[in-house]
Amino acid sequence: MARFPVFQSPFLDAAEKRMGSCENKVHCYMGDDTRPLSRILAEDEAEVNALGLTHEAIGHRLFHLAEQAKKGLGSPVVVEDRFLVAVEAARGKLSCPFGHPGLFAKTHVVLVNQKTGESLVWSDLSMHLIAEHGFYQGKGSPYRLSPKKIAAVLGLSRASH
Amino acid sequence: MDGGVSAPVILFAAIFTNNILLVNFLGMCSFLAISKDLKSSIGLGLAVTFVMTCTTGLNYVVNTFILIPYGLEQFRFIVFIIVIAAFVQLLEMIIERVSPLLYVVLGVFLPLITVNCAILGVCLFMIIRGYSFLQCIAFGFGGGVGWWLAIVAMAGIRERMKNAPVPKALAGPGITLIVAGLMALSFMAFSGMIQMQ
Amino acid sequence: MDNAFLPAGAGLLILAGITSILALLLEVADYFFQDYGDCAININSGKKNLTVKGGASLLSSLMDQGIFIPSACGGRASCGLCKVKVISGAGPLLPTEAPFLSPKELQDGVRLSCQVKVRRDLSLLMDEALFAIREFSARVASARMVTETIREIRLDLMEPREISFKSGQFIQFHVPAYQESSEPVYRAYSIASAQADSGGLTLLVTRVPKGIASTYIHEHLKPGNQVKISGPYGEFYLRDSDHEIIMIATGSGLAPLVSLLHQLAAKGSTRKITLFFGTYRPADIFYRQEIEELGKKLPGFTFVPVLSGAKPEDDWKGETGIVTAPVKRLLEQHPSTRDAYLCGNPLMIDTAVKMFTENGIPAERIYYDKFA
Numbered sequence: 256m257a258r259f260p261v262f263q264s265p266f267l268d269a270a271e272k273r274m275g276s277c278e279n280k281v282h283c284y285m286g287d288d289t290r291p292l293s294r295i296l297a298e299d300e301a302e303v304n305a306l307g308l309t310h311e312a313i314g315h316r317l318f319h320l321a322e323q324a325k326k327g328l329g330s331p332v333v334v335e336d337r338f339l340v341a342v343e344a345a346r347g348k349l350s351c352p353f354g355h356p357g358l359f360a361k362t363h364v365v366l367v368n369q370k371t372g373e374s375l376v377w378s379d380l381s382m383h384l385i386a387e388h389g390f391y392q393g394k395g396s397p398y399r400l401s402p403k404k405i406a407a408v409l410g411l412s413r414a415s416h
Numbered sequence: 417m418d419g420g421v422s423a424p425v426i427l428f429a430a431i432f433t434n435n436i437l438l439v440n441f442l443g444m445c446s447f448l449a450i451s452k453d454l455k456s457s458i459g460l461g462l463a464v465t466f467v468m469t470c471t472t473g474l475n476y477v478v479n480t481f482i483l484i485p486y487g488l489e490q491f492r493f494i495v496f497i498i499v500i501a502a503f504v505q506l507l508e509m510i511i512e513r514v515s516p517l518l519y520v521v522l523g524v525f526l527p528l529i530t531v532n533c534a535i536l537g538v539c540l541f542m543i544i545r546g547y548s549f550l551q552c553i554a555f556g557f558g559g560g561v562g563w564w565l566a567i568v569a570m571a572g573i574r575e576r577m578k579n580a581p582v583p584k585a586l587a588g589p590g591i592t593l594i595v596a597g598l599m600a601l602s603f604m605a606f607s608g609m610i611q612m613q
Numbered sequence: 614m615d616n617a618f619l620p621a622g623a624g625l626l627i628l629a630g631i632t633s634i635l636a637l638l639l640e641v642a643d644y645f646f647q648d649y650g651d652c653a654i655n656i657n658s659g660k661k662n663l664t665v666k667g668g669a670s671l672l673s674s675l676m677d678q679g680i681f682i683p684s685a686c687g688g689r690a691s692c693g694l695c696k697v698k699v700i701s702g703a704g705p706l707l708p709t710e711a712p713f714l715s716p717k718e719l720q721d722g723v724r725l726s727c728q729v730k731v732r733r734d735l736s737l738l739m740d741e742a743l744f745a746i747r748e749f750s751a752r753v754a755s756a757r758m759v760t761e762t763i764r765e766i767r768l769d770l771m772e773p774r775e776i777s778f779k780s781g782q783f784i785q786f787h788v789p790a791y792q793e794s795s796e797p798v799y800r801a802y803s804i805a806s807a808q809a810d811s812g813g814l815t816l817l818v819t820r821v822p823k824g825i826a827s828t829y830i831h832e833h834l835k836p837g838n839q840v841k842i843s844g845p846y847g848e849f850y851l852r853d854s855d856h857e858i859i860m861i862a863t864g865s866g867l868a869p870l871v872s873l874l875h876q877l878a879a880k881g882s883t884r885k886i887t888l889f890f891g892t893y894r895p896a897d898i899f900y901r902q903e904i905e906e907l908g909k910k911l912p913g914f915t916f917v918p919v920l921s922g923a924k925p926e927d928d929w930k931g932e933t934g935i936v937t938a939p940v941k942r943l944l945e946q947h948p949s950t951r952d953a954y955l956c957g958n959p960l961m962i963d964t965a966v967k968m969f970t971e972n973g974i975p976a977e978r979i980y981y982d983k984f985a
Contacts, residue, residue: 261449261531264456265524273689293449297588305584325960330921330935344958345821346865347801350691356712358685358692360959361821397823482631488624495631502635509646516730517705 263293266354273352284352284384286395299391302402307412313405314386317377320409321364337410339367349380353388363398366408373408375400423554425610426547430558433607436534437566438600440541443534447567448592450528457571458564463525465560467507468535471500472556475539476549496539501530534563569599652702655736656680661744671697671726671735680739681746681843685799688727697726702735748843749773749784753836754813759899762820763865764831765805768813768840775811776844778804780851780872781954781982784814784844788826791833800826803956803982804845805868807875814842817868849956849982851876856978857885857913857951859943861936861965864892866957869982871900871907873954878910885913887943891936891961893922895929937965944972955981 263271271292274284288295303310324332324340331341343365348358363378381398384390392399406412436442443464450456475496483489508526512519529535538559542552573595582591649667654674656663665674672688672695675681685692693713703724706714710725729735751768759765770776783803790797806815821827834840851873858877860870867890877886892898898918908914919936923929932939944951953969955962962981969979 261446261528264450264453265528266453266456269524273686273691293452301584301587342960343821344960345819345824345827348685348692350686350689350693352691354689354691354709356691356693358694362959482627486624486627488627491624491628494628498632498635502639505639506642509642513646515705517707520707520709 262291267292267296270353273354284390284396284398285393286397286399288393288395290393292390295391295393296389299402300389303389306402306406308402308406310389311386313402313411314382316409316411317364317382317385317405320366321362321377321379321382324364324366325362333369337369339369341365351380351383353384353390355383355387359383368408368410371408373404375405375408421551423550426551427554427558429610430555431562431565432603433610435562435566435600435603436538436559437563438596438603440537441600442537443532443563444596446528446532447563447570447596448589451567451570451574451592454568454571454575456525457567459522460525460528461560461564461567463522463529464532464534464563465557467500467504467526467529468538468560468563469553469556470507471503471535472539472542472552472559473549474499474503476542476547476552479543492540492543493536496536500535500539504530534559566599570596573599649732652731653734654731655734656739657737657741660741665731667731667733669731671699671724671729671731673727674731675726679747680743681748682726682739682743683846684727686727687796690725690728693725695726696723697729698722698738699724699729700736700738702733703729704732745777746844746846747773747776748841749776751814751840751842753834753838753840755836756834759817760897763899764818764820765815766818766830766834767806767815768842770812770814771839776814777811778808778845780804780808780876781849781869781980782845782847783849783869783982784816784842785846786816786826786830787841787843788829791829793828794825798825799843801846803847803865803869803872805871807872807879809875809879815868817865819865847982849954849980851954852952852980854952855884857949858887858954859940859951859974860886860888860954861940861957861961862888862890862955863936863957863961866955866982867900869956870954871903874904874907874911874914878907881910883912886911887915887917889936889940890916890918891957892918892920894920894924895927935964936961937968940965941968941972944968944974948973951978953979953981955979959983 271285285292285295303313320334320338320340321342323334324342326332327341331339334340341364342362345361345363347361349361350358359378359380361378363376366375368374376398377400378398381392381400384392385400391402430436434440437444437447446460450460478495478499479492483492483495488495504526508523511523538556542555547555570592574592577591577595586594647668651664652667654663654665661680663678665678670688672682672684682697683694685694688695690709696713696718699722703722706719706724707728710728713725714723749770750772751770754767754769756764756766781803783801785799786802788794788798788800802816802818804814805817806813818827818830820831849869860873862870870888874886874888877884888904890898904916908916917932917939919932919934919939920927920929921934921936923933951974953965953974955965962983966976966979966981970976
């Protein structure tokens with residue numbers, strides 16, 4: 256039987272299944288969010304539109320900062336005089352839960368906004384999920400980046416891209 | 417009773433003037449969820465059409481040869497649902513065995529059909545209207561095509577709406593239902609062509 | 614007796630009858646349609662012949678027979694690692710497979726084994742190296758922290774009792790579902806122990822914040838626990854030659870290189886070996902004693918730790934900065950024919966490979982195990 260009431264297409268159902276069932280589990284793309292995937296995607300998309308940005312723009316910005324961080328080979332690097340970025344790599348590859356081909360390296364970037372002190376953590380895979388799928392991960396996921404937080408820490412706004 | 421209406425007329429009516437989705441508002445659940453994506457809509461519509469046609473035939477047979485002779489009309493609802501669910505299960509198994517390609521493309525929608533009330537709705541309507549076997553098949557096929565038409569049209573409209581300035585409170589199901597209502601209004605224009613109950 | 618109930622009673626009976634008949638019909642259909650009988654799988658033109666019960670995916674059917682095809686996504690068609698060349702018997706290409714296969718692969722008949730269902734006899738072509746991979750059950754003999762973030766665990770193999778591997782290879786560690794993760798996963802860890810030590814394995818695991826496997830290994834794994842691993846995997850191992858050797862490692866990338874050093878010591882090698890180890894501060898340098906012992910057995914060996922985050926209070930007199938800098942100096946000041954073995958941070962490896970190819974070590978003599 257399909258899930259009832261029907262919230263989303265079977266492909267999103269399959270993606271949700273690939274992310275693993277998450278009841279109070281910490282390591283999960285959905286975190287402990289009980290909303291169906293389509294609702295998470297829709298609400299985050301609304302947030303992004305309200306900020307005047309697009310998924311690609313956010314993904315692109317994160318990618319650019321990650322590239323700068325990689326130059327440090329693990330040591331922190333100062334970028335644009337206001338961000339301290341450092342990259343860490345772990346062994347292994349992760350696959351995209353939406354069924355895209357390709358494996359993503361487990362490099363993750365830690366960014367600290369030197370003016371506000373806030374920090375942001377993201378990985379290669381989470382960048383792909385944001386740019387290609389508009390998926391910012393469920394509440395409670397360790398790599399959840401709400402669009403508002405990204406915009407606040409990175410200082411992104413309608414005018415800046 | 418509609419013994420006099422010919423099958424082709426029923427077919428036409430089921431698609432346009434008595435569209436199961438836009439006039440009777442059945443099968444809305446998967447309609448609202450799946451119409452976001454055009455490709456899925458086409459796939460689901462195809463599956464619904466096929467299942468609807470087959471189950472109307474099946475249920476007509478069950479009704480005529482099992483329910484009526486044994487005086488079991490009060491169990492019609494339950495029996496019809498059981499027959500539909502069993503048929504869908506069987507269909508899934510057959511497709512998986514015969515054509516794995518078709519299974520991956522269409523089979524993924526079959527579980528969604530068991531929860532589609534349009535299928536049951538069509539089966540019950542044909543009994544109420546007292547159709548013959550041929551009329552039932554025409555009605556089932558027409559109902560499916562009408563549902564398919566409605567969901568594909570909705571998917572197209574939602575695609576266009578992606579960049580439209582929809583008010584925040586209405587985004588998602590809100591605007592979709594409003595659009596469905598507008599589509600229903602436009603389909604009412606057909607009702608002048610054929611009078612079918 | 615009220616007559617109104619009789620028809621209802623008989624009606625319910627007939628209703629139950631219809632339901633039972635349909636249920637029975639479905640059972641029979643399921644049995645009939647899902648029964649593919651026994652299928653013969655022929656691998657590498659008869660090198661291996663298997664008979665499996667049809668109906669499961671090729672990947673799981675082979676795994677049940679002890680042949681482990683690499684997979685990172687558990688058969689969900691998202692990693693593309695389980696490619697196998699199917700000469701005949703695979704059935705039509707599925708849309709879930711198509712994104713992973715290049716036109717040449719499609720022509721050659723390469724398929725994703727997790728998507729191919731075994732319905733009839735199959736004929737496959739596989740890399741012979743895959744036959745050597747086995748699944749092992751082992752017991753944790755000991756566990757200790759060697760730095761603040763790296764844990765060393767020692768495993769005693771139970772079934773099978775011995776593993777034969779090449780120094781430098783890695784194993785896949787099976788992390789079961791536990792408190793913080795609802796599904797089992799596999800993670801790769803290089804073998805740090807010597808080849809000769811075939812009854813057990815030593816692994817070095819770096820703690821990754823919020824990492825599924827490292828959290829399990831650091832917080833939940835205790836001596837006496839039973840674990841499952843599979844392997845050995847990897848193309849990173851010692852090549853025979855008498856060239857000098859440069860080794861570069863960062864973090865737990867030191868593990869396979871230590872295993873390589875054990876192998877060289879066992880051979881009584883007199884090659885000139887320089888091991889550059891890049892990390893942050895003196896406290897992060899581990900295995901000092903083991904490396905010293907190995908140094909005694911290898912006359913041409915030098916150990917060069919390079920710290921990128923040494924503070925004044927550390928009182929560090931050795932090399933500082935990025936690990937590749939002193940390597941570059943060595944290449945420029947003492948040109949020679951060398952082989953390079955690298956393991957660790959993929960960015961370090963990219964930088965090092967570029968530096969080597971520009972300074973006289975050709976790509977064929979650079980061997981690395983990128984973490985990513």
